[in-house]
Amino acid sequence: MTSPTTADPRLQLIATARDFYQQGWMLGTAGNLSARLPDGSFWITASGKSKGELLLSDFVRIAPDGKLEASASNLQPSAETSIHQLIYRLFPESQVCYHIHSIEGNLVSRLVAGDSLPLPPLEMLKGLGIGQENPCCVMPIFTNHLEVSQIAADIENRFAVTPPQIPALLIRDHGVTVWAASGEASRNYIELLEYIFRYMVVASRLDVLPNKQSF
Amino acid sequence: MTSPTTADPRLQLIATARDFYQQGWMLGTAGNLSARLPDGSFWITASGKSKGELLLSDFVRIAPDGKLEASASNLQPSAETSIHQLIYRLFPESQVCYHIHSIEGNLVSRLVAGDSLPLPPLEMLKGLGIGQENPCCVMPIFTNHLEVSQIAADIENRFAVTPPQIPALLIRDHGVTVWAASGEASRNYIELLEYIFRYMVVASRLDVLPNKQSF
């Protein structure tokens, strides 16, 4: 018997991937989505599959220690699997992790030279848990490396010293990653961040007012 | 027996919310829609619900005096409920009130430093009731406060002195609110204003002609 809490999370990942693909966030097979199971293992999208038409057989299952647990033949786990594995280890309450490649996510990663992106003080930040008036929220940016394990090591080292203000990180020229306790919350975080990124891309080109100088 | 005028207005709000969500105007659970009933109470979207997939149980009913009349368990009325309540009190002919968070609505609120936004003299203003040649139409901008009751107080004080030219107001970094005697009219106002905002965002970056200097 299948209860809601043990329903196959791949069904939600398939629906979300199709929506994100249609938004232009997972084009050309880019990006990867994962969800944890009660035993601590997680399903993650396999490499090289079009995200607009995923099948149940287009996922691989990864044990908490990173070993491949289950997979159809010929499937490669996503190249970013080690980042998902790290997120689940660092944030035990997280059950779902989404990584997408939007154009605006790439553009905002180039709006600043350093490794932190100040977000503008929009009402929409409330949905990310930032509930102050004129909030100051900064998002971490990581350098893209060909070896994903190097990116994962950078994330772990930085978060050990400076935990992120919001459950999200950005890899320069590459894309955003979010995590949350549910698929709904992860999806909302993606929507809110992409909204903010699109705002920033346009705002950076407007004749801005004084309090826009922060980014 | 249900006649058209007493049909449950939540059905129209659900359909409109889904459309606005798909336009990118109600992402990450943002925004709120309400509609009045014959007894003066109104249904308004509850807080924290994804606007793309609302259910009848995702609304709360508010009495004219602001008290919670009916609600499923665990629902919070939208944080902006006090603004809807004020609008229905100030404009007794209004039956529907929509508040959304578009990117362009946030951007145009930063195109000017003051508390008024001049709208460009587009043909589309006719749909908002502005029927002059080369019309001068100005839209009020309010400061965003963490306490929504403060925003509502600002609106009431300003409109007592200066009624708005069109049935709409803008909260800086936050979004637009419109009201009308029907859902169809409110929807048209939202469409027209978002059209004008998108025009303004791009026009502000073009090499403009002399009569474009007004904003």
Next chain:
Amino acid sequence: MTSPTTADPRLQLIATARDFYQQGWMLGTAGNLSARLPDGSFWITASGKSKGELLLSDFVRIAPDGKLEASASNLQPSAETSIHQLIYRLFPESQVCYHIHSIEGNLVSRLVAGDSLPLPPLEMLKGLGIGQENPCCVMPIFTNHLEVSQIAADIENRFAVTPPQIPALLIRDHGVTVWAASGEASRNYIELLEYIFRYMVVASRLDVLPNKQSF
């Protein structure tokens, strides 16, 4: 018996209006579409109807001399009816006339100060009948007047002296009008012109190359 050539043209207008609405070209009830009948009269969208959900009863029928022939009660013919009537008189081979209000159509009408808009030498011009290498194509711009009959008079006077290079005209701050011998051709013209307008809006903001100076 209904043969294809005598099928009710309102069905095609309804489908086209819904598509154009979804493209953002007929928002807030804006724009109007018409099609001629064998007797020289034409059906045109009534004023104030949402273009995303037109019904057969949302059209009025206009005689060649401009008189209202048939209409459901309470319908007003579109304000721009006199322009459609003029187009059918000036271009007898035209059977369909579309007028829409896109954001980009408004923006390009402000890229030049005068009454002519040079179009960039894109391959897409071939679909508008311009088949030269490095074509020079100019589109007429008319001033928007509150009295549409004044716009129609301006069009007639100018086209008597200078016929248009392509079957299209632009009203500043208002929108584009096209005409053709079929609904398919009119739709293609709209798609091509809106493509070119979007190109021009962005190109005008880029660091352009020498041969881009023409507009």
Next chain:
Amino acid sequence: MTSPTTADPRLQLIATARDFYQQGWMLGTAGNLSARLPDGSFWITASGKSKGELLLSDFVRIAPDGKLEASASNLQPSAETSIHQLIYRLFPESQVCYHIHSIEGNLVSRLVAGDSLPLPPLEMLKGLGIGQENPCCVMPIFTNHLEVSQIAADIENRFAVTPPQIPALLIRDHGVTVWAASGEASRNYIELLEYIFRYMVVASRLDVLPNKQSF
């Protein structure tokens, strides 16, 4: 009996054309798609057909030597047929060739004066087979000629000396062409390139960082 490998490739071309049309990449009948058959001939879209609603009868079949093999009456092969024919001759492993007219493809062809377009070092380049850290990838640009055979000759001459780094080429003011061993791969290449073009169009207008000077 029909096995998957001999299924009519026009069905996939019809579905892809509809999707590309909806993306705004094949408006006003623009662009052309082709797929090879086991005998070396290929089906290609006929000229002047709306790409959002192609039928099986809207294709012509071209022999390897360029002769028209099969066609419904009154059909003209696409004007760009000679380019498809050349691609299949130069790249024998390619089975599918897509040519589209996006706005961004036209814009990026004007971002540089010469005949090569440097692509930015985005993660998305991996999907095009570029697997280096900080990759340098350059895409060939060809001059648009009214005579397509002249464009084809230019492509053949240049590729004989300098084969392309990725399976794609750009014709200035006209659009992009890609080729691959399958429809899925060709579609991914189109998606990736259009993503990169959109990135470039916006990035060229931002205050860029040092390593963005390359284009």
